[in-house]
Amino acid sequence: MVSGIFMAVQGSLNAALSKVIGLLETTFFVHIIGTVVLGILLFGFKLGKGNMAALTQAPWYSYLGGVISVFIIYLVAASIPEVGVANATTAIIIGQVLTAIIIDASGAFGLATISWGWSQVAGVAFLAIGAKLLLRGI
Numbered sequence: 841m842v843s844g845i846f847m848a849v850q851g852s853l854n855a856a857l858s859k860v861i862g863l864l865e866t867t868f869f870v871h872i873i874g875t876v877v878l879g880i881l882l883f884g885f886k887l888g889k890g891n892m893a894a895l896t897q898a899p900w901y902s903y904l905g906g907v908i909s910v911f912i913i914y915l916v917a918a919s920i921p922e923v924g925v926a927n928a929t930t931a932i933i934i935g936q937v938l939t940a941i942i943i944d945a946s947g948a949f950g951l952a953t954i955s956w957g958w959s960q961v962a963g964v965a966f967l968a969i970g971a972k973l974l975l976r977g978i
Contacts, residue, residue, distance in 0.1 A: 848929050854913060855920035867914045901949065930971045937964060
């Protein structure tokens with residue numbers, strides 16, 4: 841729930857900034873600020889509890905999250921002015937849930953396989969119906 845709040849606010853702020861400086865520029869600036877904040881938290885406040893020395897042991901595909909985040913920030917900032925915060929957020933959530941079901945069912949990226957049944961299918965159907973109702977105004 842809290843992450844959903846942050847996502848809607850971040851998307852709105854990024855969309856507002858992109859109107860002033862541009863979409864790619866906003867995506868770049870947002871990543872710089874995020875890197876600075878994380879650097880302060882990790883190295884200034886020593887809040888990290890992981891093992892940075894094991895970085896090279898991660899599978900190659902696990903590094904793609906950084907690449908994907910560029911597209912996420914760009915596309916969210918681009919879509920909010922076009923369709924509105926509620927519509928963009930709804931579409932994002934539907935896409936996340938559908939993708940998550942596929943990842944869970946297949947055990948992709950080395951994650952545990954988690955089966956899903958009719959209740960999850962019904963849940964996705966209700967999400968899609970809700971999305972359709974929200975997107976009706978477009």
